[in-house]
Amino acid sequence: MGQKALETWVGFFILLAIAGLVMLAFQVSNLTRYQGKRTYDVTAQFDNIGDLKVRAPVTMAGVKVGQVASIALDPKNYRATVILRMDNTAHYIPNDSEASILTAGLLGANYISLTPGFADQFLKNGDVISETHSAIILEQMIGQLLFSVNKDKTAGSDSDNANKTPN
């Protein structure tokens, strides 16, 4: 094999690897979310975000419209401050929409679902979603269930109850 053919093959090999890397970056992983699309940020505060993670999807009517950019604890009111990075393509969301943290399937990961409001104004960069619903924590739910079944018993707060057997 001549030097030329050999170099062509090596070039082909390197190009193939670059194509693979591009595919891994933009189709397989989430690199596109940061750089590919134009976005705007809105903030929402929740009492409890449960198992919500950074990069969890934000959806409206089941359609993905953005993702969670950061999660932090507000030092003043001890609520979770979540920054939602919304895609610019979804720029028509009413600014009185509600945000709730839901779970995909019974055991799936948490995500944020937006329910549209009725305002004429749309959400824009820096806005705050005031109407929020916390994540449903399974242990708390069980605790509340037990609490309502045993009304006559005095009980401590939430999750401790789950461990006590009613008798």
Place this chain on the structure above:
Amino acid sequence: MSNALIRVENVSFAHNGRSIFDNISLTIEQGKITAIMGPSGTGKTTLLRLLTGQLKPSSGHIYFDEQCINTLSQKELYKTRRKMGMLFQNGALFTHLTVYENVAFSLREHTQLSESMIRDVVLLKLEAVGLRGARGLYPHELSGGMARRVALARAIALDPMLILYDEPFTGQDPILMGILVKLIKELNDALELTSIIVSHDVPETASIADYLYVLAGGQVVGAGAPSRLVADNNPHVKQFMHGLPDGVVPFHFPAGDFMADLLSSEGEQY
């Protein structure tokens, strides 16, 4: 001996605790064909490697062209080796390169010659060994004798001062042997080389060598012109030069008494 190209002075060499050379001295004269002979296992190839600096002596000095080979740094050694060519036993051609590229190898590595000049030099060297027509072949397509001739062309590509032949006649048919003998002689005279032949093929070597060294038991046991050595009375030299089966070099590998060995009942495992 004013025109000595190589001087070996009081060199001893031991490998793995076994002494191979014990305080030997010899000189190789410029422009001559010097042969180093001796039975197998006397360290002829080791001596060659000492001369080229691939091995370092445990004591003593080796001078090549008034440079002490065994104290040179790696870089200087590589530089010095450009003045030497070596023909390995089986040619040692680079198997992934063609005959042409093999000969061109050191030219490409060490010179800044243009492609057309490299071509001229390579064709000249190949013509000298009679293999200009085989330049497109790969080493595995060559016969053993052809491979050795290509290796010879490669060894003289940089016009060295010295060329070393490691067992050039081993395993060759009589015709090829004749060709090689002729080539070595002609190249030595035409290029004003100094040649060192390490061999145990007495008649061929003796026919072209100007000077012979016979090694045995880590010592130089005989030195002189071939005609003088044939008549030498040293038992080592005599046995070697005339090819006697038994002599000072015993037929038997050292062992205990044969009868005692047979009668011993130990179940030894080898």
Place this chain on the structure above:
Amino acid sequence: MITFVQKVGRLGLSICTELGRASFFLSKSVWRKPRTGKKLHLLAHALFNSGVLSLPIIIVSALFIGMVVGLQGFNILNKFAVTSALGSMVALSVVRELGPVVTALLFAGRAGSALTAEIGLMKATEQLDAMEMMGVDPLGRIMLPRLLGGFISLPLLTIIFCAVAIYGGNLIGVQWLGVDAGAFWNNMQSSVDFRLDVMNGIIKSAVFGVVITWMAVYQGASAVPTAEGISHATTRTVVYSSLIVLGLDFVLTAMMMGGW
């Protein structure tokens, strides 16, 4: 008992000497004045030998491994009715573990053994000696380009492996088993992080590339110059480098998981 301890001691010492020799060998080959330009075609040659020639086996195995992971994953996820997570499952397992490790093992078998055999044969046929005699350092002319070629090839092969394997999973999951394509890719994108998953996988494969190539070239250069010696060296290359890859994979994964 004493002899056992003595044997262990001797083994430890011989491992240490061997390791030391191999390190010297690597540093002597790699740390030298770069003479680029003239040597570039040697690197191209090495890349061809260890990279391009490994492509067929890498692509075919990647396709099959992707399809198998897709099939197995579908069956498990189907029990929990979350087949939409198939994409992220395939991508994560391939990008984090299967890609770097399987590619490294195949590379050790395909390119590593070839390197050892080639260099061992060069040694046995005195080609390395001949080169030294011509005033050319075989460490720079033979070993260095092969080492660099191996260092570069393996990460590239790993990237290709991952891409092909994910398409293999897509082929089975989406085209054959009917998982929704949007869910497949979308879930994948939201769960695979470029830096934490993809880059870490590539870093792993770069480490494996160094270890395998180093092992292969060193084994070749230190092989006993006989037919038997070369075959032993080739076997050693494949066995040792496979074991080291698996061990190192554990260590690297633990380091990366520990928030590295």
